[in-house]
Amino acid sequence: MPEPAVKLRDVARQAGVHPATASRALNPDTRLLVSEDTANRVLAAAAELGYQPDAVARSLRTRRSHTIGVLIPDLNNPLFPPIVRGLEDRLEADGYVALIGNTDGDDARERRVFEQMRARHVDGYVLATAHLRNPLLTEAIRAGVPVVLMNRIAADNSLPSVTVDNELGVRMAVSHLTSLGHRDIACIAGPQDVSTGLARYRGFRAGMAAAGLDVPAGRLAFARAFSIEEGHRCLRQILADGQPCTAVAAGNDMLAVGCYLALDEAGLSCPADMSVVGFNDMPFINMLRPPLTTLAFSHYQVGTEAARLLLERLNGSAGPAKVLYLTPELIIRGSTAPPATLTGRPAQGGAG
Amino acid sequence: MPEPAVKLRDVARQAGVHPATASRALNPDTRLLVSEDTANRVLAAAAELGYQPDAVARSLRTRRSHTIGVLIPDLNNPLFPPIVRGLEDRLEADGYVALIGNTDGDDARERRVFEQMRARHVDGYVLATAHLRNPLLTEAIRAGVPVVLMNRIAADNSLPSVTVDNELGVRMAVSHLTSLGHRDIACIAGPQDVSTGLARYRGFRAGMAAAGLDVPAGRLAFARAFSIEEGHRCLRQILADGQPCTAVAAGNDMLAVGCYLALDEAGLSCPADMSVVGFNDMPFINMLRPPLTTLAFSHYQVGTEAARLLLERLNGSAGPAKVLYLTPELIIRGSTAPPATLTGRPAQGGAG
DNA sequence: AGGCTCAGGGCAAACGATTGCATCAACGGT
DNA sequence: ACCGTTGATGCAATCGTTTGCCCTGAGCCT
Numbered sequence: 001m002p003e004p005a006v007k008l009r010d011v012a013r014q015a016g017v018h019p020a021t022a023s024r025a026l027n028p029d030t031r032l033l034v035s036e037d038t039a040n041r042v043l044a045a046a047a048e049l050g051y052q053p054d055a056v057a058r059s060l061r062t063r064r065s066h067t068i069g070v071l072i073p074d075l076n077n078p079l080f081p082p083i084v085r086g087l088e089d090r091l092e093a094d095g096y097v098a099l100i101g102n103t104d105g106d107d108a109r110e111r112r113v114f115e116q117m118r119a120r121h122v123d124g125y126v127l128a129t130a131h132l133r134n135p136l137l138t139e140a141i142r143a144g145v146p147v148v149l150m151n152r153i154a155a156d157n158s159l160p161s162v163t164v165d166n167e168l169g170v171r172m173a174v175s176h177l178t179s180l181g182h183r184d185i186a187c188i189a190g191p192q193d194v195s196t197g198l199a200r201y202r203g204f205r206a207g208m209a210a211a212g213l214d215v216p217a218g219r220l221a222f223a224r225a226f227s228i229e230e231g232h233r234c235l236r237q238i239l240a241d242g243q244p245c246t247a248v249a250a251g252n253d254m255l256a257v258g259c260y261l262a263l264d265e266a267g268l269s270c271p272a273d274m275s276v277v278g279f280n281d282m283p284f285i286n287m288l289r290p291p292l293t294t295l296a297f298s299h300y301q302v303g304t305e306a307a308r309l310l311l312e313r314l315n316g317s318a319g320p321a322k323v324l325y326l327t328p329e330l331i332i333r334g335s336t337a338p339p340a341t342l343t344g345r346p347a348q349g350g351a352g
Numbered sequence: 353m354p355e356p357a358v359k360l361r362d363v364a365r366q367a368g369v370h371p372a373t374a375s376r377a378l379n380p381d382t383r384l385l386v387s388e389d390t391a392n393r394v395l396a397a398a399a400e401l402g403y404q405p406d407a408v409a410r411s412l413r414t415r416r417s418h419t420i421g422v423l424i425p426d427l428n429n430p431l432f433p434p435i436v437r438g439l440e441d442r443l444e445a446d447g448y449v450a451l452i453g454n455t456d457g458d459d460a461r462e463r464r465v466f467e468q469m470r471a472r473h474v475d476g477y478v479l480a481t482a483h484l485r486n487p488l489l490t491e492a493i494r495a496g497v498p499v500v501l502m503n504r505i506a507a508d509n510s511l512p513s514v515t516v517d518n519e520l521g522v523r524m525a526v527s528h529l530t531s532l533g534h535r536d537i538a539c540i541a542g543p544q545d546v547s548t549g550l551a552r553y554r555g556f557r558a559g560m561a562a563a564g565l566d567v568p569a570g571r572l573a574f575a576r577a578f579s580i581e582e583g584h585r586c587l588r589q590i591l592a593d594g595q596p597c598t599a600v601a602a603g604n605d606m607l608a609v610g611c612y613l614a615l616d617e618a619g620l621s622c623p624a625d626m627s628v629v630g631f632n633d634m635p636f637i638n639m640l641r642p643p644l645t646t647l648a649f650s651h652y653q654v655g656t657e658a659a660r661l662l663l664e665r666l667n668g669s670a671g672p673a674k675v676l677y678l679t680p681e682l683i684i685r686g687s688t689a690p691p692a693t694l695t696g697r698p699a700q701g702g703a704g
Numbered sequence: 705a706g707g708c709t710c711a712g713g714g715c716a717a718a719c720g721a722t723t724g725c726a727t728c729a730a731c732g733g734t
Numbered sequence: 735a736c737c738g739t740t741g742a743t744g745c746a747a748t749c750g751t752t753t754g755c756c757c758t759g760a761g762c763c764t
Contacts, residue, residue: 009720018745020722020723021743023721023723033741034742038743054412054721055468055472056473056721057749060409060412060721062722063749075433081428097465101449112444113449120419121407143357260639284636287609288636288641359751371750371752372713372715372753373714382753385711385713405751408749408750411751413751413753414719
């Protein structure tokens with residue numbers, strides 16, 4: 001037998017006032033409109049009855065739901081849960097809750113989820129799925145709903161965003177490889193229609209150019225998704241028909257894991273035959289065989305900062321969009337070592 | 353400038369009917385109440401204007417939100433995302449969306465999230481966080497909201513649940529170890545106030561008893577959480593003051609990963625010095641050093657089945673609670689091998 | 705032809721909270 | 735003593751949809 005929920009009306013009756021008065025007493029912003037005495041009576045009644053306001057009714061009337069829509073491209077990627085956690089923690093502090101949607105990188109699904117959220121009156125969106133140009137973005141803007149981008153950013157920096165400095169990161173990775181003595185370095189770039197894929201690829205070219213190294217087409221592959229399978233496929237392709245190489249820079253850690261599979265399959269070992277470097281330092285990546293050299297940043301912080309940016313908008317600040325870049329840190333682990341031509345010598349040579 | 357959303361009223365005006373009629377025409381269940389001709393006019397108008405019903409208003413009126421609250425103890429555990437995915441996929445097929453909440457195993461936080469969801473009129477809950485006796489459960493039941501448990505189950509099987517056969521799984525693991533020749537087997541049990549922790553510990557004792565083996569206290573440790581840190585702590589404790597052993601059965605994969613850390617720290621190697629077996633076969637666990645022997649089951653299916661059970665309830669079926677047990681499969685990988693006393697001999701001995 | 709049924713569709717009342725406006729008492733100033 | 739002011743509270747409309755009820759007109763039977 002369902003227990004009847006306690007309503008504002010009940011609190012009002014118990015306190016001997018009109019529901020409107022009770023409403024005002026309960027809302028901190030309007031509490032000063034009622035006498036302190038009445039306010040206390042209402043508060044006491046609410047506490048005693050265990051009153052919880054009906055978020056749905058409130059949302060219908062106020063047009064605010066205190067709910068934020070969060071779109072994640074792939075929740076199975078361990079990179080995202082810590083980000084989501086950061087978001088939730090920060091949002092909760094301001095009384096918002098996150099509605100999380102998984103899109104699988106599928107546009108149709110993304111649209112469905114987006115509409116669902118809209119119908120539920122979300123007050124804002126945090127998107128980790130943004131393509132460089134995304135129809136959803138303009139649509140949300142037009143509807144007047146604040147949007148913040150996470151991890152990926154938009155083509156024109158027109159939206160508040162928080163991301164790691166991808167280009168810098170990959171330049172650091174390339175510089176690490178060249179300082180180990182590598183000269184023939186392959187690249188498995190991520191999808192070029194999202195900012196992370198593009199910026200990291202740019203970073204790769206910039207890093208190679210700075211070192212005076214060439215990037216022949218045979219040492220370059222573009223993944224269609226940031227997935228293990230695509231990493232596997234791309235490195236296999238490079239190994240099959242590309243120029244020989246001694247190291248590979250992968251667009252992210254998932255692609256790097258795919259590289260491990262391709263190396264196993266080809267009977268090559270990492271780092272003896274080929275060094276691998278990833279991006280993201282996602283959870284568990286330090287426990288792989290071998291532990292992956294990669295670029296780290298605080299995932300949790302990406303979430304909290306995105307939440308902060310969104311809350312700023314929700315609270316009315318309307319300045320130009322802030323784009324926040326976190327600085328990545330190179331974490332050197334067992335997957336990178338001097339190339340075989342150096343270690344092949346009797347000496348256990350490090351390179352300068 | 354925010355675009356005004358199109359409302360039922362607009363559709364009705366465009367079709368030349370009353371909003372009530374439009375509402376009936378739009379709802380498949382009541383469509384037969386209006387003439388086919390009118391229904392078509394309304395449908396056409398709705399399509400033309402791009403009408404999306406306001407979920408909030410509807411939910412206020414109908415007391416149904418088509419939203420399901422999902423409570424997850426730790427989204428950072430890669431076990432859960434595939435489960436959530438299964439849930440979402442199955443729920444979406446029936447027009448429901450999942451509201452996901454992370455509880456961090458924190459009771460207070462769990463309660464807050466639970467209340468939030470209640471205020472948002474969720475139609476049901478799927479809990480992966482259930483303690484063996486949980487005040488939230490009785491509370492939800494009393495409020496008349498259907499609840500399904502996932503992964504963990506309640507003490508008295510009074511609620512629809514889907515879980516893997518934990519006891520059987522660990523018996524299989526123990527039998528695997530004994531057949532390799534292990535006799536001194538340690539156990540790192542999970543928290544005993546959740547069903548998975550308890551059932552797996554029972555399975556361990558049952559398996560050992562069946563093999564006629566003893567379980568001295570010094571080879572037993574109880575983790576306070578299913579975390580890497582706790583696994584680390586527990587194995588370290590056993591190594592420090594326990595009887596010597598050649599294998600350890602961990603309460604889940606996270607605890608097993610913690611064991612890897614403790615072994616590294618003690619200068620022991622797996623599986624040469626100590627075999628390790630986990631539970632769950634969570635993503636990435638097959639890529640560790642060494643790949644972990646563990647018990648597998650379809651995580652995705654746990655999600656879909658839980659959704660199915662909940663949908664049954666939502667659609668009015670009121671029979672006794674079904675408890676669904678999935679059968680685990682032992683996946684033998686590199687973390688288990690015959691004990692050193694056997695492999696120490698020149699022959700590459702297998703054991704019967 | 706009159707009365708019945710019945711399909712089709714409009715009216716208005718919900719759902720529970722918020723909020724602009726009206727009311728009303730008390731009070732102070734002149 | 736009267737009037738304007740102010741502080742506290744009640745009234746009622748509103749958010750967008752659904753749904754019980756009633757009304758209307760057409761068709762049918764005797």
